[in-house]
Amino acid sequence: METPRDDPRFLRSREAIGGAARALLLAHGPGAITHARVAEHAGIARATVYRHWPRTDQLLAEAMATVPMPFFDAPGTPTRDWLVRELTALARQLDLHDVRVVATTLANAALWEEHMDARRAGFADLLTARLTEALEAAQARGEVELHAAPRDAAALAVGPLYYRATIERGTTDDATVAALVDHLGRWS
Template identity: 80%
Template structure:
């Protein structure tokens, strides 16, 4: 008989697994999030981890959902300098092989898995909203004349970094980041 979602033992083991997966992710990176390692960290049987998340990408997605998304969350002025710093930090994260693997795996999985797609949509909306709000505030302060709608800024700014990291498997340098930022608008 399959465990019920309201069974306290099911809920406890699920919480222990997610906590362990998050610890492994934050300590050792995405490549370390395996069923065996998470089971060892949680002090439970590997079969229990597989019962909750049959695939590693599902387990990793659950762990990642517990990690806060820091990008674009604390805008500063001047906005152009802040945006260059944020995009540089994001680009350096995407330089890591494990982060590239996670980014492409989750993007691909979102095509087929509704729960992963829902997480993808929440993340996209969060990043787009934060960046749009920061650019709207910069425009209100007279820092920038935007070339596009603020809601499109995340696609215009993050897209080139993602492309460079995942499609080209290259590093986004400071000249590309400056071009991306300057492409968003005329800065004063």
């Protein structure tokens, strides 16, 4: 027996919605992800978008999941400068209300929903791996003597940004980002 998720129409509409949400996100940012705009862009009824993703935060999380993560890709040297730039870019993204909503929603939903926990784990693993590799390489080149294991240093770098944005609902200024990086170890 064919379930709704196996129905080709269901799959086509879900694909159209995902493509429209991704296009809007890339072209106009997270604020563009609304049920009405996605439906219009996909050329389908708004009710269909709601049927697939009842809440806007879920729709935005889905759109964000389809966009390659730009952070911490292709580390540069000196690593300290690269890390400050990347963490500053991440902090600026977390300044955006919609990104805060997605980050908070993802963390919350991951506690009860298996697919959201898988998405959270995938994002965390990718972010941790990229940072850990960059810090390990910097340490091997003698650029830094880390105060913690590279994996823990990665958490120490990103954790305060997330805390400031989601728990305090504040912003992280450039001086704080630089201080975070400096506290990770002794930079040469």
